[in-house]
Amino acid sequence: MLNFINKLFGSSKTLQQETDPMKKFLIIGLGNIGPDYEETRHNIGFKILDFLAEQEDFTFESAKLGAVATFKHKGKSVVCLKPSTYMNLSGKAVKYWMDKENITLDNVLIITDDINLPFGSIRLKGKGSDGGHNGLKDIQNVLQTTNYNRFRFGVGADFSKGKQVDYVLGKWDNDQQKAMPERLKISTDLIRSFVFAGAKNTMNLFNGK
Known part of the structure; x- marks a missing residue:
C-alpha cells in the first residue's frame, strides 16, 4: 500500500500507463448558491472544491450554469464546477460542461453529501441509485444513466422523522x-x-477512510 501511495503522489510512468488515457476530467461539487447555504451539510461538494482551490492555488470564475476553474495534475487537465442551478437542477450544468469540454462520462466525478454514511466517511462508487438525493436524481434523469462516478461524503443522520x-x-x-x-x-x-x-x-485506497 505504501508503494502505491508513493506512486500516486510521486512520479510513476507504470501507473500512468495503467490508467485511462484520456487527459481531461470534470469534477462537480454539488451545492446551493447564496450565503444562506454556505457551511451547510448539503454544500459539502462546494466546500471540498473550495479546499482544493486553496491547495492548488486556482480561482473559480462565474460562467454559464456555474462557477468554473481548471488546474493541472500530473499531465491531466481538471475542470472543476460548482453548479449555479441549485441542487435540484444539477444535471443541466453537468451535461452542459461535459459537452462543452468534450469529457467522457468515465472521467466525470460528482461530489455529494450522503445521510446514509456517518459524518466524514467517504465512499467512491462507479454507479448506483440516487438514494433519495435530489441532485443525483436530476443528474440521473438528464444523463439517462446511473453509471457515473459519485464521491459520497457522509454527513450522518442525526435528525428526527420529518426533519x-x-x-x-x-x-x-x-x-x-x-x-x-x-x-x-x-x-x-x-x-x-x-x-x-x-x-x-x-x-481500493480510500473507501472506508
Whole structure:
C-alpha cells in the first residue's frame, strides 16, 4: 500500500500507463448558491472544491450554469464546477460542461453529501441509485444513466422523522467543524487519485477512510 501511495503522489510512468488515457476530467461539487447555504451539510461538494482551490492555488470564475476553474495534475487537465442551478437542477450544468469540454462520462466525478454514511466517511462508487438525493436524481434523469462516478461524503443522520431537510440544510456542529480540515484533506487526495490513478484504484485506497 505504501508503494502505491508513493506512486500516486510521486512520479510513476507504470501507473500512468495503467490508467485511462484520456487527459481531461470534470469534477462537480454539488451545492446551493447564496450565503444562506454556505457551511451547510448539503454544500459539502462546494466546500471540498473550495479546499482544493486553496491547495492548488486556482480561482473559480462565474460562467454559464456555474462557477468554473481548471488546474493541472500530473499531465491531466481538471475542470472543476460548482453548479449555479441549485441542487435540484444539477444535471443541466453537468451535461452542459461535459459537452462543452468534450469529457467522457468515465472521467466525470460528482461530489455529494450522503445521510446514509456517518459524518466524514467517504465512499467512491462507479454507479448506483440516487438514494433519495435530489441532485443525483436530476443528474440521473438528464444523463439517462446511473453509471457515473459519485464521491459520497457522509454527513450522518442525526435528525428526527420529518426533519431531514432541516438537517442537510443545517450547519456543521462544533465537533464536525473541528474534524473538517482532516476530512477535507483526505477528500482532495481522493480527487487527485481519481484523476491520476483511476476510479478502481481510488476505491481500493480510500473507501472506508
